[in-house]
Amino acid sequence: QMAGVLEECILEIKRIQHEARSTGIPVRPHWPMIVLRSPKGWTGPKEVDGHKVEGFWRAHQVPLTNVKQNPAHLKMLEDWLRSYKPEELFDEKGRLIPELKLLAPKGHRRMSANPSANGGLLRKALRMPDFKDYALALEGPGKVSAENTPPLGQFLRDIMRSNMHNFRVFGPDENSSNKLDSIYEVSKKTWMAESFVEDADGGELSPFGRVMEMLSEHTLEGWLEGYLLTGRHGFFSTYEAFVHVIDSMFNQHAKWLAMAKAVPWRASVSSLNLLITSTVWRQDHNGFTHQDPGFLDLVVNKSPSVTRIYLPPDVNCLLSVADHCLKSTDNINVIVCDKQKHLQYLDMDSAIKHCIKGISIWEWASNDAGFEPDLVMASAGDIPTKEALAATVLLRENFPTLKIRFINVVDLYKLVPSSEHPHGLSDRDFDSLFTLDKPVIFNFHGYPWLIHRLAYRRNNHKNLHVRGYKEKGSINTPLELAIQNETDRFSLAIDAIDRIPSLQVAGAHVKEKLRNQQIECQNYAYEHGIDRPEDDHWEWPY
Template identity: 60%
Template sequence: MTTAEQDVSGAGSQPLSPDEVRLINAWWRAANYLSVGQVYLLANPLLREPLTPAHVKPRLLGHWGTTPGLNFIYAHLNWVIKRDHANVLYIAGPGHGAPGVVASTWLEGTYSELYPEISQDEAGMCRLFRQFSFPGGIPSHASPDTPGSIHEGGELGYSLSHAFGAVFDNPDLVAACVVGDGEAETGPLATAWHGNKFLNPAHDGAVLPFLHLNGYKIANPTVLARIPHAELEALLRGYGYAPIFVEGDEPMAMHQKMAAALDAAFASIRAIQQKARTGGGTAERPVWPMIVLRSPKGWSGPKTVDGKQTEGSWRSHQVPFTMEKPEHLGLLEAWLRSYVPEELFDAAGRLRPEIAALAPVGDKRMSANPHANGGALMRPLKLPDFRDYAVAVQQPGGANAEATRISGGFLRDVMEKNAANRNFRVFGPDETASNRLQDLFEVTSRAWDAEILASDDHLSPDGRVMEILSEHTCQGWLEGYLLTGRHGFFSCYEAFIHIVDSMFNQHAKWLKTSKEVAWRRPIASLNYLLTSHVWRQDHNGFSHQDPGFVDHVVNKKAEIVRVYFPPDANTLLYVTDHCLRSWNRINVIVAGKQPSPQWLTMDEAIKHCATGIGIWEWASNDRGAEPDVVMACCGDVPTLETLAAVDLLRQYLPDLKVRLVNVVDLMSLQPKTEHPHGLSDADFDELFTRGKPVIFAYHGYPWLIHRLAYKRANHENMHVRGFKEEGSTTTPFDMVVRNELDRFHLVADVVDRVPGLGAAAAYVKQAMRDRLTEHYHYVREHGADMPMVANWRWPGAE
């Protein structure tokens, strides 16, 4: 039996003296009082006079039901931190928990240090109440404005994965993560319990989950609160935890139970870590403690409202009652006075010294923990020179390479150079090798603290590649890692990154808001590599073919998002290095992993990527003249098809003046007034002209290009080809044909849109139709692409 599996129920124990219980309960009452005040009060914060309607907010927003439980846990964690000098990060998973978290940070003094106008007195308390869920104030979640927070809790399900991400490579940190029982019903949270199979007690910190069972969501009971105790315990033990149950509603008894539970949990954590760090560890995975707190919804609030049960009911989930009935004003005043504020605050509105003394000091306060402002701890990565990994390109298309494999060599050396600092990890859902990043395994393994068999490949408790077949968990781990001051890289199949659409949303919103909070330091960017992309998922079929994540990304604020489509390995190296050096952004890189022609030397790639868009002169013949047509491309396969189309145009229409424009940085298409990487109108017109036809081959859904460029002078002449939701298990070239992105359709588009081609036009169109017919029959007979397609090379590259 491991340490955590011993009797840690705390049943019958009395670890606190009566005076200690009294003080902790006073802190809890103070936090509850401040929480209710934030939801309801506009003025009269200390009830110096009887409440009137003028003292109450006109719009009552926020959530009370989860708050007293959050305050209860916070108070007891402070007791442990103060006594044991523990290093604890508080993560509030339940939604809309800000009243409690903000109340505790104000009681600790951190809030007033960062916001001096919210002082620790009656005037500051009034401002604290007024600002909550009020125009110009703060939201009802533990947003970036909230000291000590790395997790907003607005969208449920991410708290536990954030907690594990925070403690990876933080050996002295304990992430105390409160999981709401409503939150526990989400898919991301259900998977996140498995983070304990990836946690190495020798080098990582610990996660102490608190499953808070208050029984209800907005209007319904919660699943885990309604299953039998034995079933719940079996579930949690099955996840690999030793649950400690703290259950009841009588405050004084509950304080003793929680104190005993925390004593047992922290003792278990210390024992696990000491064993692992002193050489006494074994191959057996530790069983980590967790605490299950079962307390009433809206604990300490009104028992009933209008004759209906409120405390312990779904009715206390949000605002237990409004001011629509005159008698509710008296109910509110009675509720607030039940906390006896005159015992908690002095005549000036300051927390009484003996209660304030319960708070830790300095950085030991959870609201001031440096890990909650990770940018203050962030150290830059040591990066090798990406130019050392360049693919030698003697002439365009004269070399073949797997772009992501080349990038994998670069990432391998990034990993090695930063091994001593332990501040870089690579994340992905079981696809590191599939995405051609397997060179990483030359210097590290996959993190794994569960059973390892002799036949397993590159598994180790010390591994720094994080793989679990859950995009949600990978994203949550990475976010927690970044938010606490480290660096990371996330590779994923393009079609399935959609699984984390909402998580991307929330992180983008966090970054946007953080930039507006003066004391928040910048954190390393969240970097996605999307590969195994739509155009080379011909073997897996239609289910794996979706390039739409980028459409979702570009909805976010321009200062936050960047999207890159490097067309070959050398441009991917440049972009990868650039993204790893950036901060406070979300970078999306879309690149192929299959052997493909390489177009640019490293010197050319650097110059091209530095601008993000440009003319490929070697593929153009319009120098010194106005082009007849602009052939634009964005993405590796669209670039290949566009170049093949240009080659055909040279054969069939040798006098046609063609300009080829390649786009690496998608956001360059937007006006500079819309995005910092955007081109000015003058620069855009120089590239795309003001009146010539533009045939644009794009990696994703074609309407995104129109959306980005609709304000441009020549937009009406842009014809965009892209993915049209046509796909199957087929050949690589048949995929582009099905979506009419192929070279033959592109040539036909030129013929249709360039005036003055005369008699040649009909013959060229006929030839292109013939090639498509030949392709149709050949691919169905041979199961492979025609040799003229499969063996095509840019002229001179043979």
């Protein structure tokens, strides 16, 4: 009977496939499904000590406990095991008899050897356009503002165009909101349900669409994991605060990848690429509920062999990082980059070098070349970088002889010792960047303690002072939110004055001035609901 049902289903599947392929008309067929109901604990004891076991919840527990002490239970266990008639299945040496061995299918027909269950065997590398073609041309660092995600959208569009059979883009109904909507020029949102005339105007729906959208982060994550594990490629973008919906799925996928890497016959699969955008610092009208950069704190708990975190500060860095991630295998790549208009820092050539190094001194923002710096100003993330640069300018304007080294971090794992993560900097490299004894102010995108968690073993950790989001916020202007969390230019400059020995006392007047400016910004934002244009449109002045 089972064989008959299977045959029937396979014929029905073939009929559906044939019809779809020969007519080209997209329909949502009712795929056949076999429901096999078998009693839980089937063949085991029906009852133990008068309590029902087979076909009941007790069969989920240990059905016979205490067989060593209870001869009646031991007898039941023996009867149960003997009911399989092992003497008919195995020879006198305990080997499976040849007739049964022959029943097993051969090669790829074995369930565990099916290539779709070891998708890396089927995986073909993406055909990739040159990401440099999407570069934003700059007049100089920190002069122009641009939205970070649209060029990535164009890059994804052209990847899609060249890989229409093994690439999909996923998002909880946010590809437009996340400004990746160029993708729709080549493929729409998958939609096979009813549609209306008005959907033709901007709905971007199509039964042939390869963009998976649904306001359900965990459904998308499940689809993407299945897609990758069967040998294909994908890209998932989501709002930062709501990526926590898939925390548990991320954990399990990371565990799975870590174990799969240790199994020699498992072929490499494409990395899971996750763009976290619409970030904490620009939730101008959504407010506190949408402010949560804590996913990274979860990511760093998982195996260093599979986890990667990137915080590209601008368009060109984002393109370079995305190119790298889409070509990589067996990782979970988390990219954090906001979708709004932000200052642009690096031309494409500089961006590539910066992203390959993962961390570097920005020469154009530093004035310590040839000297010992008085201060290291560091940043990771788009908005924190702008404020850190603005703080550097405030300090240089007020203390013209001060030597400041400016460091930006794209690859967050650079901060970890090389013994702990394959991307980690050696102590020698870390020490030369961050010095052994100078104050370091680090402006971070996420919760500040994450930087301490990554860098606590470093020699200069005692001088490392981190600012980041600390769960203070509401419906704020960007600068107001930064001030509340002390990641704004004024707070950073004041922190620096407090930590540079020569300024601790002498800098008091400048501290007063900076604090006054900060108050002016807060009052303006409160009164007008926006930041002062001169702060909002701030540019790198040198």
